[in-house]
Amino acid sequence: MGHYIEVEAGIKVFVEDIGSGKPVVFIHGWPLNGRSFEMQANELALNGYRFIGIDLRGFGKSDKPWSGYDYDTQASDIKAVVDHLGLTDFALAGFSMGGPIAIRYLSKYGADEVDKLLLLSAAAPLFTQRDDFKINMEAEAVDDIIEQIKKDRPAFLAQFADMFFEQKKSNEFLQWFQSLGLEAAAHSTINAAIALRDEDLRKELANISVPTAIFHGKKDQICAYELGEEMEKQIPNSILVPFKDSGHGINADEPERFNTELLSFLNSTGIKKEN
Numbered sequence: 049m050g051h052y053i054e055v056e057a058g059i060k061v062f063v064e065d066i067g068s069g070k071p072v073v074f075i076h077g078w079p080l081n082g083r084s085f086e087m088q089a090n091e092l093a094l095n096g097y098r099f100i101g102i103d104l105r106g107f108g109k110s111d112k113p114w115s116g117y118d119y120d121t122q123a124s125d126i127k128a129v130v131d132h133l134g135l136t137d138f139a140l141a142g143f144s145m146g147g148p149i150a151i152r153y154l155s156k157y158g159a160d161e162v163d164k165l166l167l168l169s170a171a172a173p174l175f176t177q178r179d180d181f182k183i184n185m186e187a188e189a190v191d192d193i194i195e196q197i198k199k200d201r202p203a204f205l206a207q208f209a210d211m212f213f214e215q216k217k218s219n220e221f222l223q224w225f226q227s228l229g230l231e232a233a234a235h236s237t238i239n240a241a242i243a244l245r246d247e248d249l250r251k252e253l254a255n256i257s258v259p260t261a262i263f264h265g266k267k268d269q270i271c272a273y274e275l276g277e278e279m280e281k282q283i284p285n286s287i288l289v290p291f292k293d294s295g296h297g298i299n300a301d302e303p304e305r306f307n308t309e310l311l312s313f314l315n316s317t318g319i320k321k322e323n
Contacts, residue, residue: 055128062109064101067093077144079237081108106236117239123153141166148172165260173249190245205229214295253282260286261313265294
């Protein structure tokens with residue numbers, strides 16, 4: 049079923065709620081929405097889990113206000129959904145931009161209700177380089193992306209799809225992927241890109257107290273694999289699970305292995321490291 053949940057006066061986000069059992073809350077990446085996890089929703093429901101897929105404000109079926117695309121506000125929106133649905137003992141899974149939002153959620157609200165964290169191709173702890181952090185793209189590259197979005201957003205999304213996946217996809221799949229990005233508002237896409245460019249979570253990693261799985265593609269062209277290695281170094285009780293044949297879109301590049309590792313971590317039966 050779908051819920052429209054008010055997260056702030058006059059602002060509602062859309063939440064897909066499928067299956068029953070232990071909840072797994074998914075936070076999507078930029079500039080997509082919760083439907084990007086459709087293969088996981090089905091698999092989790094079949095295996096006795098409750099899939100909670102949130103469309104962040106500005107994306108998918110959610111309201112698209114002018115402001116609120118910083119990580120603090122997005123984390124606050126997640127908290128409003130958690131409270132509204134009365135979720136406890138849930139796993140929190142953040143993909144790409146959803147990764148740092150999940151980390152910020154734990155920083156702001158603690159881990160009393162969260163028992164596991166999944167960071168999936170996460171844009172953390174930083175998406176852009178600093179003087180003392182030389183991993184991933186430079187801030188100017190995000191500025192260029194923003195200009196491309198302003199000039200021709202559909203064309204940018206087509207180009208972005210080519211960077212997103214390592215494995216060849218059908219034209220129909222790529223069109224579907226692009227359509228997810230077009231469901232967002234242009235201003236939401238731009239303002240969230242600014243958050244990606246500017247936010248810094250380096251001081252928050254050491255405080256993560258829950259078991260954490262870091263899934264990352266070795267051929268990721270958007271969030272470099274080195275980000276996954278950095279997160280594993282800094283997050284206590286974490287494990288890095290490399291996807292050697294994947295780019296950024298690991299759940300579509302290696303879907304069977306992704307779902308197997310996802311269920312393995314959720315079931316706490318251990319994760320097999322692959323080099």
